[in-house]
Amino acid sequence: MDERGGERAFAAALAACRQEGIALTPSRRRILEILACEGRPLGAYDMIDRVAQATGKRPAPISIYRALDFLLENSLVHRLASCNAYLACGHGHAAQEPIVFLICEVCGEVVEATSESMRGALADLAAQAKFQPRAQVMEVAGRCRTCAGA
Template identity: 40%
Template sequence: MATIDYIIKHAEQHCKNNGSRLTDKRKNVLAGLLQSEKALSAYELANYCAKELDQSLPAMSVYRILDFLQEEQLVHKLNLANKYVACSHITCDHAHEVPQFLICSDCQRVTEIGINKKIIQTLQANVEEAGYHLKSPQLEINCICEACVKED
């Protein structure tokens, strides 16, 4: 597994290649997400920066940073929880499948997996048959992780 420093350096190069810049504040927010196995809100990330890095960041600044990181495809927003996770494919250079997020309803741990494009096409066809239009193919599924199952 890649270290956080390695992932941050890769993300920094990714931004540079796209003509943007991964500032220190952006790196710190991304590092907070990389260190957490759970999705975090902007307020939780602001608290992380204050406690762990002794850096005061207002929640509105964190939201702007998260918007930037999302545009750069370095983080994903979990819409149902209004929280964010670091993309698990930051260091990959290949095309990715549509993300699916498995969210443990007990411990809130999040795992990102890919969905085959054919499955998304079938899902989209089903949605359209029902008279709707798919806004985003991202799926968020409530689950129970293996660790929590063993605890029960």
Template identity: 40%
Template sequence: MSETHDCTHPEHHVHSTEGFVSEVEAACVERGLRLTPLRAEVLQLVAEADGPVKAYDLLDRMKSSRGGNAAPPTVYRALDFLLEHGFIHKLASVNAFISCHHPRSRQHQVPFLICDGCHMAVELEDEQTALQLEAQARALGFQPQGHTLEVHGLCAKCVASGK
């Protein structure tokens, strides 16, 4: 799971891999969802990643742990399930996935800061930005179905190191 977060409300965040997986398991029970062993394995791998992880990287990790019997469609179906239920986010600009720090929240929109140097992604807790985007869209007669705001740049460590 990505190490850096904006914890303006730490009681709503889950930071450890074990805590995250437990929260998702509990959310699945509450919602009557089936977290199959394959879905749980993909979830665990996304949570263990140091930052955003691409589907084919997940597939490679699964193949090495299973002796080569993981197929792309199965990984993508598991990712689709986890995305649909808000347990992970897809960062479209880098075509990668990251675990959600609010796994029990059915739907929320959050901005991400993505470092172009080290590829770290920070999930910000900024409800005001999400509400403002939605209000502006509706004022134009647009009915948003969802959004992920991605801001690219350099994190403090990369700026300091001159990347």
């Protein structure tokens, strides 16, 4: 994500917060801004370093994890389980909407995608199993267009 894309993602997240009545503390806002502007997944300790660079103070890991938990609960960021990293949400979708992360194993680019057909197929699977999903996240590892062509 380029700088303008990061700024747009951050502005969209702030607009969603206003619309939903979500209050962001300065710490939560800073973490969200870092993730939105970075445009790639970051681990919690990477965020500690970014906050320290921005403020001159090194935050305790627990404060970063609390901010991340809040942002996750409010669907403003996603956690990529395969790499234990966090990514700002680029879509502003409903919390229960299925999401697929296409993760390039070479350059680390992550594309967040949704699909109407996948939504229907997953809904059918859940209904057949009489299962009520809370979250529907898939991670697909491979090579992006640029890396596959190299």
